[in-house]
Amino acid sequence: MQASTINTLKKSSMAVLALSIALTALQGCKREQGLFPESTTSISDKNIFDTPQRIEGLVNGIYKAFKGASLYGGRYFMYQDFRGEEFITITANSYTVFESWNNSYSSGSNDINSLWSTAYTAINNANILIEGLANRKDVVGEEKANAYIAEAKFLRAVSYFSLVTVFGQPYTKDQGASPGLPLRLQAELDTRNNDLKRSSVSEIYAQIIQDLDDAEKDLPESYSNAGLNTTRAHKNTARAFKTRVFLAQNNWAAVLKEAVKIVPQTKAPFAAVTGVKSELQPDILTLFGANFTTTESLLSMPFSTVDSYSGQTAIAYVYFGNKEYYLNPNGILGDPQWKADDRRRLLLAPSGGKQFLKKFAKVSPYIDYIPVIRYAEVLLNYAEAAAQSGQLPLAAELVKAVHKRSDASFAISDSQSADKQALLAIIAKERRIELLGEGFRGFDLLRKLEPLPAKADETIQTPAVPVSAQNYIFPPPNTELATNKLF
Template identity: 35%
Template sequence: MKKIIKHINIRNSVAFMMIGLTLTVSSCKKFTDLVPNNSFAEEEAFTTPDRVAQAVTGVYSAAQAGAYTDGTNRGYPFGAANTEQQDARGEDVIAVPSFYLITYETTNATNSPNGTAMWETLYALINRANVVIEGVQGAAAKNVITADLAKQYEGEARFLRALAHHELLIHFARPYGHTAGATHPGVPYRTLPVNTPERVTQNNNQGRNTVKDCYDKILEDLNYAESNLPPTYSSASLKITHATRGAAIAIKTRIYLHMNNWAKVVEEGNKIVSLTAPFKSTVGSYELASSPDAAFAQNYGTNESIFSIENNTNRNSGTNGAISTMYSKAPGRGLIAISPIIWNAPFWKANDLRRTLLANSDASSTVAARAYFSNKYRDPATFTDANPIIRYSEVLLNLAEALSRTNSLDLRALALLNAVRNRAITNVADQYTIANFATPNSLVQAILDERRIEFLAEGHRWGDIHRLATDATFTTGGIPAKVSFAGTTFASWNASTPYTGARSVVAIPYADYRFVWPIPLSETTNNPTLKAQQNPTW
């Protein structure tokens, strides 16, 4: 009897491959795929080149929209939710009641929807990637597709598998530097599809790999992707929304930064960043846009965008999850505001163009302003803003940080920092020279400060808090204290005066068990191994 693969059940991370018109979850609510197609029997899914291509598209579909715990599309894991949840874990935004308060105030439980949905949809994505990897290998063996095309498709799937495992690590595990050799518990690194009863059993008993083992496997996947992905695609949108050689290298600079492996950040960064300004890339033709808002004004249409997740009018996270409606003032819902902690920070110059081009207040002719909101995502009506996973500016700042950590005051590091910063700081007197820095650490601090400004509302702050938590010089000490929206007035936002108001959402020390999320109850109920390996105290 043929087994028709039409459903993906994300409960317990036991997810079966779906290549079909709808992605159906246990609640029976449905939403359409990016590319609608027919449902195939599993053994037929990789029998023609077209079906193989559709299967690969399905992996991107799973990255854009798994299902929230109520079965709806809220952009989990990478359509929007990774950005929203990571930002809400940090102090540079404010959760405007009520969507993100659990994340913002770190009042998680083992059955909290935010953590549960991230875990389940990330592993659903991983499983779909694993099904495709196995499927394209079989298709190549049967001469359905060429060996080279099979390797490209596998590279795309392994790129997304690596991205998903890293997202799991920064939420559910302590950072790489927590123990010598990173021997502490990471997450289960899953490389086999769960598509037989035997594999279901194996999945439901798999334990946690060490953090080191997870990072080694992430790099193995990304190295394979780099070796087998094309440098670009002919379609303008595909070269941003599908994995490329440059995207694999770019993500590796991020991974090595989390490992504190500065030499490898430099090695990878040098593959796609020229030695001198204006720092154009020979791989993927990446370059900074002349204006700090161009990558957002043109959605994903500039050479600054390296990899983004597509949202479109037919498949998006809607009013309850879309990145535009969450971050934007009316007609968006404005549920994530910019915090006065970062808005008033002395290192963020009052004349920085990002204050006017990429942020605005919610004042109108009839309503007084209550806060400042991001203006990076500009389609709160039809929710088509792409979710930027990595931009070229991040690669430049990753490389700048690594250079400044390994050398004396490094002129190339300064030039990389200035390349990003000076397109927003046009007053020459406010632009950095080497004389502004007395020590290498002061340059590192400037780079870290720049990251907070440049990537505000892009979901990067938690990643930096996480990786720096064990840094002897630059640690935040844990989760910083935050501002409660109820305790602010519009006067709280003042670019000329550091914020001195109340931070009533108290800081959480790194040693506190709440620094990491618990493995969800939906997983530990069915996996006795992970139940015994739950993060302490949860």
């Protein structure tokens, strides 16, 4: 990074940027219109909590930052997935996440700095809302104010989780004793509090869980239509995300406790019976391009022609529009568990003898919704925790439900169902098939303390990365190192 850029950043904090985004979102879309912010007029921070419309605009501002290109606008998925073995690069283009594929990020990498600043912008927008609205609940009423604060806490939790799982050592390595991230929980409106030491990984996880518990308590059971149930957090969204967090800690009992809230049955069909009636869709193809607002979508980030990303910032451009990464034939693509007639193979596009991912296939404009969490993932999280806890019949039923909706011939033998390790291997492969391209491969490798695998074709290769290597996790960004003397 150039010295002039660092000097500029020393004078202006990401917190100021966060406040700017929050203020300029105040007259954005109404809640009934989903998350499609339009250009707006800035409003002084002295009166941002004066009207219901401005408060709702602040909530929209959190989501707007959260769905930034480097976070849940899509690129975060690539940061995670390219660390695994499923994709091979064609272009080796640093602007389209090659450094993640090659495990060669440095503190000056654009991806590293953009991811960090985008997530902390969302976090600070959440802090502004939480802190300010606590004293102005009368403007919108107690119930709505608490719901808004719950949304902010949910988004803050997911943002911190997204950071700590790439910039911090895995929780399972030492029960979270390693240094984590600066835990910023107050609204920052200037640069005075830039200096903040890192909290431990376990302290970050404790805050994430506290925020999710608080969110579950005050989030609404549901909204007025399917669009809002997909694009706004509700109680089942918080419960679902907690299964992911506890999975990262190997806290199987806690995964089971949360999962049963939205998966109360022990045999298919599985479906939530309270709040949003979350369930699998009969056909996975429906979820990607046909209907973005199904009951399987516990939370997705929406895009429209007025706020879509373009070119190298768009996940659909990298995977499908420009075809920069193809499926590694030696990865899950070639595994016999993923049969040729499985409908999930219809989410691939053959070209030049290679297979490319087309889960995100809308191009120019790139208006695919980006799934933050789906019901299918919850079933697989539940299955893994059940198997680890000795509930093997339940685990088998859960993983079969996910696989059989795309491949009716799938079966698990009696011997496999009775073998914990065999069943866990099936679940692990199922995650790689079902969640391909949705940002889980790096996450799964790190939480299991497995090395990042080598991958190669005839033109390019990258070696494996052991758990003890410095580049097993992402380096801290120069922007933080330059502005935070206590990091």
